[in-house]
Amino acid sequence: MSWRILVWSGLGCLALFATIGGTWLFMLPDQPSRGTAPAISREESAAMLAALKPPKRKRPLIAIIGINDMSETTDYLMPYGILARADVADVLTLVTQPGPVTLYPALKVQPHATIAEFDATHPDGADYVIVPAMSRDDDAVALQWIRSQAGKGAIVIGVCVGATVVANTGLLDGKRATTHWYSVRDLQKHAAIRYAADRRLVVDQGVATTTGITASMPMALTLIETIAGRAKAEAVARDIGLVEWDARHRSDAFQFTRPFALTAIANTLAFWNREQLGIALTPGIDEVSLALIADAWARTYRARPLTFAATAEAQPSRGGLRILPDRIAADWPAKQTLPAAVALPPAQALDQTLRAIDSRYGPRTADFVAMQLEYPR
Structure with a gap:
């Protein structure tokens, strides 16, 4: 008799779970809201540029801070790559502890220095500190260092969910801010903190925040414009x-919809249908395009992108960052090798990647990825 009670209890729990889950899915919107983004006045744009003016040096020093175990791939690499292209500032990637940075959801890099080494070389601090999303938004070492840099006059920029890291420093208290759509409640x-909707970049009293992952592009270009002028920013944008x-x-x-939820559930549950996709890691590879491609494929929940090279030696990127291969291999199976979109300009590389995801896994997965990246299709 006892086993029958257990069976019926289990079936009842499953039925209750299915009912609750079905109701939740039914209540989600079928598609995100449609419409045009509100215009930004010239006065607001000018005020933003003025608020981001380099606080110390004519040629600013920009530090991108990460923790060793899982800082977000595109948040960490894209600002570096775009700013390095412009060559209007000295840009350094930093880490809290010695060793490489394992990025999430893909790639591994060797940063320029630890925060301790940076402090020893630059006791007066950076002009800008860029804070990506991190696997732990309460890392005590990172939070203290960010606060110390702000105390030395640096403008702090929280990229994507890096805004919650900055929020935990207390630097956003009493200020307007934004973040990735999925983390607004956090x-x-x-x-x-006053949440500011309908703005991709918000600047308030020495602290800036952005929306989702691809917002690193306009953020970096805005920095270039405020440092070196509109013409330089236009050249880098092209x-x-x-x-x-x-x-x-x-x-x-950008919001949680029924198709988004169903795709996340289906792709997560299809554990038997995973594949490892190879990206050839070559000297001079564009770190921005590489970050966008690897990030996008990893967010399908169907693929694990891996970089490969003939040796274990770190490969220098276009901007001089050392990227470590995930696998030592001379080549990769043709059907599992990603197209060489890394040779394209980053925006086109992402567009091509989303089309390739659409072709390989279907349009719902491509839309699912674009929604995560906050990239309009």
Whole structure:
């Protein structure tokens, strides 16, 4: 008799779970809101540029801080790669402890220095500190260092969910801010922070924040414009394949929808249908395109992108960053080798990658990835 009770109890729990899950899915919107992003006035744009002016040096020093175990791939690499192209500032990638940075959801790099080494070389601090999303937004060492840099006059920029890291330093208290659409509620848990909707980049009293992952592109271009002028920013924008980069954004266009949830569930549960996709790691590879491609494929929940090279030696990227191969191999099976989109301008590389994901896994997965990256299709 007892086993029958257990069986019926288990079936009842499953039925209850299915009912709750089905109700939750039914209540989700079928598609995100449609519409045009509100315009940004010239006065607002000018005020943003003025607020981001280099606080110390004519040629600014920019530090990108990460923790060793899983800092977000594109948040960490894209600002570096775009700013390095412009050559209007000295840009350094930093890490809290000695050793490489394992990025999430893909890639591994050897940063320029630890924060201790940076402090010893630059006791007066950076002009800008860029904070990516991290696997732990409460890392005590990272938080203290960010606070110390702000105390030395640095402008702190939280990219994507890096905004929650900055929020945990207390530097956003009493200020306006934004973040990735999925983490807005986490940001709003800080009662002293005022969430600013419909802005891709928000600057308030020495602290800036951005929306989702691809917002690193307009953020970096805005920094270039405020440091070196509009013409220089336009030249870099053409080089990376971006037409516009102002703060326009429609927040309602990115949200948790029924197709998004169903795709996440289906792709996660299909554990038997995973594949490892190879990306050839060669000297001079464009770190921005590489980051976008690897990030996008990893976010399908169907593929694990891996870099490979003939030796274990770190390969220098276009901007001089050392990227470590995931696998030592002379080649990769043709059907599992990703197209050489890394040779394209970053925006075009991402567009081509989303088309390839659409072809390989279907349009819902491509839309699922674009929504995570906050990239309009």
